[in-house]
Amino acid sequence: MRIDIITLFPGMFDGILSESIVGRAQKKGIIEIHKHNLRDFSGNKNRIIDDKPFGGGSGMVIMAEPVLKAVEFIKKQAAKTGKTVKYLKPKVVFLSPQGKLLDHKTADALSKEKHLILLCGHYEGFDERAMKAVDCEVSIGDYVLTGGELPAMVLVDAVARLVPGVVKEESSVQRDSFVNGLLDYNHYTRPRALPLARAQLKVPDVLFSGNHAEIEAWRKKDSLKNTLSKRPDLLKKVVLTETEKKYLEEIKKAVLKPQKRRLT
Known part of the structure; x- marks a missing residue:
């Protein structure tokens, strides 16, 4: 070019x-x-x-x-x-x-x-x-x-x-945000564990499972979750597969699920 x-x-x-x-x-x-x-x-x-x-x-x-x-x-x-x-x-x-x-x-x-x-x-x-x-x-x-x-x-x-x-x-370009109409999934690298003060910032266990199908499913869900949270307008334009629609409904239910109140 x-x-x-x-x-x-x-x-x-x-x-x-x-x-x-x-x-x-x-x-x-x-x-x-x-x-x-x-x-x-x-x-x-x-x-x-x-x-x-x-x-x-x-x-x-x-x-x-x-x-x-x-x-x-x-x-x-x-x-x-x-x-x-x-x-x-x-x-x-x-x-x-x-x-x-x-x-x-x-x-x-x-x-x-x-x-x-x-x-x-x-x-x-x-x-x-x-x-x-x-x-x-x-x-x-x-x-x-x-x-x-x-x-x-x-x-x-x-x-x-x-x-x-x-x-x-x-292949990394094909996974970028907006390529498939959605935002990218979250990324993680070493170290797996951060200092105690940041212990709540965990890496999802599925990424260490070695199960490529489960990792791919997690990434698709995370992509949908990020899009719903940050750019919901994109979901109106993209054509989702039946599996993606199912994942999206699960994410919406999890977001709307009422939190249990602790009794004091």
Whole structure:
């Protein structure tokens, strides 16, 4: 996969793109990431890419021409210098608070693309004529940030880990929260026993049973329990199996079960 990022602040991406999973994916040649300074496509010696809005009003608007030139340049460059894949028509994504909310389904769909071009918005936005080059708009939430750089970083990380070969244990990706519409189950590791002051924080015994069927059942129940407790809205969207429905009813009954009152 190739990812090109058009931004006014390419230096913001240096750390996030060179570390952890995304950094290793680039070293392996699974993903190529290129940054482009929008000012390089200004067409003027002062590298100005914004101007006052027609009709008056506050703020500045990014001009359409630099954006269109940048996208066209990247398309031509990718066609000539692609190393890891034969690039098809790239998908141009505009990071905008007006876009579709980024969720697992969207990230998964984007991970199947061969080439993404990410446009980072700024100021009052882009001249609407620049939208001619955009295929879709994506948002990371109903709030406004200084620019589209942080949302672009989030999108790159969410998409990259879904590309085959990026995460060493791909089975762990398939168990992540939201993959099946539910939250993930709880995880535990050593030591099994914590100091006495925290003795009440026990690890479920079933995880030491060696019975894989029972462990899998516990994990499914715990996933449903977490979803019911933290994100009950997700249960309205997901299609549960008959076994999962049974587990969910058991969990609800346990939650609603009246506590025995001690006599004093």
